[in-house]
Amino acid sequence: MDLFVSKYFNKIDKKGRISLPSSFRNVLPKANKNEIILYKSIKSQSIEGCGVGRLKEIAKRINNLDFFSEDYDDFSTSIFSEIVTTNVDKEGRFLIPEEFKLYAGIKTEAAFFGQGHFFQIWEPKQGLKNTEVSRRRLLKEKKSLRMMLTQQK
Amino acid sequence: MDLFVSKYFNKIDKKGRISLPSSFRNVLPKANKNEIILYKSIKSQSIEGCGVGRLKEIAKRINNLDFFSEDYDDFSTSIFSEIVTTNVDKEGRFLIPEEFKLYAGIKTEAAFFGQGHFFQIWEPKQGLKNTEVSRRRLLKEKKSLRMMLTQQK
DNA sequence: TGGGATTATATGGGCGTCAATGGGTATATG
DNA sequence: CATATACCCATTGACGCCCATATAATCCCA
Numbered sequence: 001m002d003l004f005v006s007k008y009f010n011k012i013d014k015k016g017r018i019s020l021p022s023s024f025r026n027v028l029p030k031a032n033k034n035e036i037i038l039y040k041s042i043k044s045q046s047i048e049g050c051g052v053g054r055l056k057e058i059a060k061r062i063n064n065l066d067f068f069s070e071d072y073d074d075f076s077t078s079i080f081s082e083i084v085t086t087n088v089d090k091e092g093r094f095l096i097p098e099e100f101k102l103y104a105g106i107k108t109e110a111a112f113f114g115q116g117h118f119f120q121i122w123e124p125k126q127g128l129k130n131t132e133v134s135r136r137r138l139l140k141e142k143k144s145l146r147m148m149l150t151q152q153k
Numbered sequence: 154m155d156l157f158v159s160k161y162f163n164k165i166d167k168k169g170r171i172s173l174p175s176s177f178r179n180v181l182p183k184a185n186k187n188e189i190i191l192y193k194s195i196k197s198q199s200i201e202g203c204g205v206g207r208l209k210e211i212a213k214r215i216n217n218l219d220f221f222s223e224d225y226d227d228f229s230t231s232i233f234s235e236i237v238t239t240n241v242d243k244e245g246r247f248l249i250p251e252e253f254k255l256y257a258g259i260k261t262e263a264a265f266f267g268q269g270h271f272f273q274i275w276e277p278k279q280g281l282k283n284t285e286v287s288r289r290r291l292l293k294e295k296k297s298l299r300m301m302l303t304q305q306k
Numbered sequence: 307t308g309g310g311a312t313t314a315t316a317t318g319g320g321c322g323t324c325a326a327t328g329g330g331t332a333t334a335t336g
Numbered sequence: 337c338a339t340a341t342a343c344c345c346a347t348t349g350a351c352g353c354c355c356a357t358a359t360a361a362t363c364c365c366a
Contacts, residue, residue, distance in 0.1 A: 010316070015351085019316055035154065042292075052154055059156055059269045067214045068228070073196055074287040077273075081266035081284060084159040085176065089352060092315080164327070168341085172326055242342065245325075 002027055004050075004114035007131075009124055011109050017093040021112050024119060025092050029053060036094065039083045040103050041120065044130065047100050050118035055083065096121065155180055157203075157267035160284075162277055164262050170246040174265050177272060178245050182206055189247065192236045193256050194273060195228070197283060200253045203271035205238065210270070249274065 001023070008021040025033065028051045038049045058079060065072045086094045096106065104110075104123055111127040113120045122130065154176070161174040178186065181204045191202045211232060218225045239247045249259065257263075257276055264280040266273045275283065 013317065014319085017317085022315060037158070055154075055156065055158070062269060068195075068224075070196070070290075074291045076268045077266065077284055077287040078291055080156070080158050080269045081160045081273075082288075083267075085154050087352075090354080091317085093317085095351080166328065168329085170327090170341095175325055240342080243344085244327085246327090248341080 003116050004119040005116070006114050007127075008112040009109060010112065012096070012106070016095050017089070018096060018110055019091070019093050020088055022092065024112065024114070025088065027051070028088075034088045035085055036088060037083050037085050038096065038100060038121075039079075040100060044120075045104055045123075045126065046130075047096065047104050047106075047121040048115075048118050049121060052085065054118070055085075156269050157272040158269070159267050160280075161265045162262060163265065165249070165259070169248050170242070171249060171263055172244070172246050173241055175245065177265065177267070178241065180204070181241075187241045188238055189241060190236050190238050191249070191253060191274075192232055193253060195231050197273075198257055198275075198279060199266075199283070200249065200257050200259075200274040201268075201271055202274060207271060208236075 004024055004027055006021075006023065008024075010019045010021065012018045020036070028036065032052050035052050036049050037052055037055050038047055041048045062072065062075050062079065065075065084097055084100075086096075088094045096110070101107070104121065105126060106121070106123045109124050111122045111124040113122060113127060113131070120127070157177055157180055159174075159176065161177075163172050163174065165171045173189070181189065185205050188205055189202050190205055190208060191200055194201045215225065215228050215232065218228060237250055237253075239249075241247045249263070254260070257274065258279060259274070259276045262277055264275045264277040266275060266280055266284070273280070
């Protein structure tokens, strides 16, 4: 499986370390197994993360913008300066920057939610509530969810 | 990681030295690990910096502008003639020219903002304000930041 | 197939190393 | 000779690496 799926609830220890779920670690390419990027989610009070490979994609895209334009600076600033890279230690743990923990309201425990090509880190209760809200919205607004899930190709 | 990412706030000591963030030092090619170039940003009250290797890339971009346009001369003059090279000492510190500090309003502390292939040095408060403004401008526009972040290759 | 044995994962903690910062002194440069 | 800059050494706190353990998952063989 090369996608981030399922959800996990892990603890933050005294040193601020938290385990990246094993199944998430396995999604990272062997070459960059010990480095991930984190950034504050734009749409919610959560942290999003993924392997460094995605960052290089983004860099390429930004690089194609007109270098002397305002857009270039806006994207470049909003993305590169807001992203942090974090090292995953041999035991699979990493540090969440203090600023990010504040943003997401995370204290001693965090919830990892697989999102396919990336994952989200939530304060556990808020994360569960968000799942609930998302699902309800989906069921109400899109009757097609059922179809999508049951349809065969 | 071979990109300048994240942001850092470092102090300038009595001798005028300031540490280039460790992760930025690692982006510089091993061959020219102790030399960086600095120039005044043409778009903001900040200083931009990068490894000497990037000079070629800057030259190329300027070259792509219409040779007979005013822009060409302006950019060419504004950037090339204003570039200074600075040595990074064994502890990873360097000196910011007085004129540049004045330009950016930097006194005792400076903020480093990763911009992918280069970085910016700001007076801390102004840097944060700039990030805020950039982000707000992006969120308002149709070209969404989200697309940039989540789009797949 | 049951159940002990091996492996993996999440978590805890010691300790050495490195990054950021401060300061003394030699060296250079005009 | 005066000022600026490079080199060297020191300090502190953060972080990475190593080792340890408990629980859970997997395996393997009788």
